Amino acid sequence: xxxxxxxxxxxxxxxxxxxxxxxxxxxxxxxxxxxxxxxxxxxxxxxxxxxxxxxxxxxxxxxxxxxxxxxxxxxxxxxxxxxxxxxxxxxxxxxxxxxxxxxxxxxxxxxxxxxxxxxxxxxxxxxxxxxxxxxxxxxxxxxxxxxxxxxxxxxxxxxxxxxxxxxxxxxxxxxxxxxxxxxxxxxxxxxxxxxxxxxxxxxxxxxxxxxxxxxxxxxxxxxxxxxxxxxxxxxxxxxxxxxxxxxxxxxxxxxxxxxxxxxxxxxxxxxxxxxxxxxxxxxxxxxxxxxxxxxxxxxxxxxxxxxxxxxxxxxxxxxxxxxxxxxxxxxxxxxxxxxxxxxxxxx
Numbered sequence: 246x247x248x249x250x251x252x253x254x255x256x257x258x259x260x261x262x263x264x265x266x267x268x269x270x271x272x273x274x275x276x277x278x279x280x281x282x283x284x285x286x287x288x289x290x291x292x293x294x295x296x297x298x299x300x301x302x303x304x305x306x307x308x309x310x311x312x313x314x315x316x317x318x319x320x321x322x323x324x325x326x327x328x329x330x331x332x333x334x335x336x337x338x339x340x341x342x343x344x345x346x347x348x349x350x351x352x353x354x355x356x357x358x359x360x361x362x363x364x365x366x367x368x369x370x371x372x373x374x375x376x377x378x379x380x381x382x383x384x385x386x387x388x389x390x391x392x393x394x395x396x397x398x399x400x401x402x403x404x405x406x407x408x409x410x411x412x413x414x415x416x417x418x419x420x421x422x423x424x425x426x427x428x429x430x431x432x433x434x435x436x437x438x439x440x441x442x443x444x445x446x447x448x449x450x451x452x453x454x455x456x457x458x459x460x461x462x463x464x465x466x467x468x469x470x471x472x473x474x475x476x477x478x479x480x481x482x483x484x485x486x487x488x489x490x491x492x493x494x495x496x497x498x499x500x501x502x503x504x505x506x507x508x509x510x511x512x513x514x515x516x517x518x519x520x521x522x523x524x525x526x527x528x529x530x531x532x533x534x535x536x537x538x539x540x541x542x543x544x545x546x547x548x549x550x551x552x553x554x555x556x557x558x559x560x561x562x563x564x565x566x567x568x569x570x571x572x573x574x575x576x577x578x579x580x581x582x583x584x585x586x587x588x589x590x591x592x
Contacts, residue, residue, distance in 0.1 A: 302321040302324070302325040305324070337394050337397060337404045338394070339398045340395040340397075340398045342399075344391070344395070345391055345392065345395060346510065346514050346518050346521070347388075347514075348508070348510070348511060348514060351505060351507060354505050355392065355395070355396070358376055358379065358396070358503055359396060361373065361375060361376055362396070362480060363399065363400050365475075374502070375475060376480070376502050377473075377480075377481070377499050377500060377501065378470075378481035378483065378501035378502060378503065379396070379480075379481070379482045379483070379501065379505065380444075380482075380483050380485065380488070380496070380501040380503070380504045380505075381393070381482065381484045381485075381505055381506075381507055382484075382485060382488055382506045382507065383506055384486055384508075385486065385545065385547070386546060386548055387507040387547075388507065388546055388547075389442075389484040389507055390406075390440070390442065390484070393406075393438065393482040394440075396438060396482060397438045397440075401436065402436045402437050402438040402480065403431065403435070403437035404438055405427055405430060405431050405438065405439045405440065406442065407427055407439060407440060407441045407442065407447075408447075409443065411427075412462060413447075413462070420458065420461065421462065424462060424469060425469065427439060428469040428472075428473075428479070431479045432473075432479055435477055436478040437479050438481075438482060439479060439482070440482050440483075441481065441483040443484060443485060444483040444484065444485045444491050444495065445485045445486070445487045445490035447463075447466065448466055448467075449463070449490055449491070449492060450489070450490055450491060450492050450493065451492060463494075466495065467492075467494055470495070470500050471498075471500075481500070481501065483501060509545055510544075510545075510546060510549075512538055512539065512542075515537075515538040515541060515542075515544075515549065516534055516535060516538040518549050518550075519537055519538055519541070519549060519553065520534055522549060522550050522553035522554075523553050526557065526573060527570070527571075527572040527573070528573050529574040529575075531575060532572075532573055532578065537578060540578075541578070544586070548586065551585045552581045554581075555580070555584050555585055556573050556578045556580075556581040557570065557577075559577040559580050559581060560573045560574075
């Protein structure tokens with residue numbers, strides 16, 4: 246049955262994913278292949294893809310090396326994964342915890358959620374129900390999309406972003422079909438995460454202003470969500486600024502068991518964000534990060550980043566030449582706030 250023996254390098258053995266070694270025709274592990282083969286994959290890569298990639302890497306090693314030196318190295322596996330063209334497994338730019346600035350209570354809730362998704366057996370063992378979905382509430386620009394990508398990264402899931410532009414077609418049949426296709430792809434390539442942005446626009450509450458097209462799309466979403474089962478390992482993350490505008494049927498029955506509000510950053514969070522956005526930039530006396538954090542209140546992270554970039558441009562306009570950016574002064578930020586928000590810098 247096994248006409249070629251290939252061993253994984255030590256670097257690839259301390260990993261997260263488990264693949265049944267017996268299913269790989271050319272991979273050898275100790276103890277007569279009774280132990281599981283441990284392989285680590287990139288975000289969004291599950292057991293099936295890893296098994297295929299490992300077998301492909303093993304074939305390459307068999308052809309390239311003599312029998313006594315056949316070990317799959319990290320580079321072999323990366324190369325095999327990169328050559329898996331045509332696989333419907335969208336990968337995302339990884340997002341780590343340090344990439345986000347979150348309020349303490351929000352980060353705590355999200356870390357708990359990630360732990361439950363990452364180790365469902367442990368959760369079941371202590372009687373904790375598994376989360377079925379997450380609804381992120383909050384104004385625009387607060388990083389809800391980044392949070393969804395963070396969850397996908399940390400739990401190594403395929404990421405399927407869904408907006409009204411992705412779903413709404415020219416007619417009802419086309420839109421309903423697109424919804425079905427998204428869920429089918431996610432089930433096929435689990436573990437996965439379906440990210441539904443602005444749920445209130447895709448699944449609006451039925452009113453006199455909601456047409457038959459919207460009703461059909463909402464009904465299809467409800468059907469697909471209701472047909473998800475835990476063993477399919479598809480997690481839903483939705484966002485909204487107006488939860489009262491979402492069809493209440495969508496939020497019933499535990500379909501989105503977790504709800505986390507992402508508010509505007511507080512003073513400490515604003516300082517951390519400004520330190521990040523203004524890294525490497527000189528600030529004039531009177532325009533310290535602490536002063537700016539106090540005066541740039543009631544703004545989202547996206548607003549703070551836009552204001553920081555605009556302030557740099559205003560400082561650049563004051564530069565006698567392009568060789569060096571002068572220190573940013575409060576007037577630069579005042580103009581930047583007017584440009585971005587149409588208001589003035591708060592006293």
